[in-house]
Amino acid sequence: MSTTSQPRPPELQPVHVDALLQDTAPWLSCEECFERMDTYAEAVVTDPDSRDEAMATHLRGCAACDEEAQSLVQLLKGGRA
Template sequence: MTDPTPTVIDALLTDTSPYLSCDECFDRIDVYVERRLADPGYDDPAMRTHLAGCGACAEEEQTLRELLAQDLNRS
């Protein structure tokens, strides 16, 4: 077994309050990404906290952001 990386340790130690489950994150992620693209100053503390500690949801957010950004650049 290998030692956890600093990134993994940071994710495990991240304060997850306000709490948001992966299901709740998935339900809100489209709107979150659209708002962040429209207004980079937009903040949703629960989403931001969840994405900082959940690699799977963060990857989904990154992929969605890249897809929507490409669509905006084509317009």
């Protein structure tokens, strides 16, 4: 058993607490999100006003899926911002 104290993890910031406590309804799993990703990205590129509430909710709470969706949207836009 080590007597060396372990460093404390950083405290959660309010933005992180809000993300953990947000209402995730309608709920999608990452697998369901991935299955809908192409359709979602195409809709965002062709009609910026399109809304998929379940996808939007999932992407707000899942950084990995959000990063993937943003990358796909940028790819479909031809890399332009």
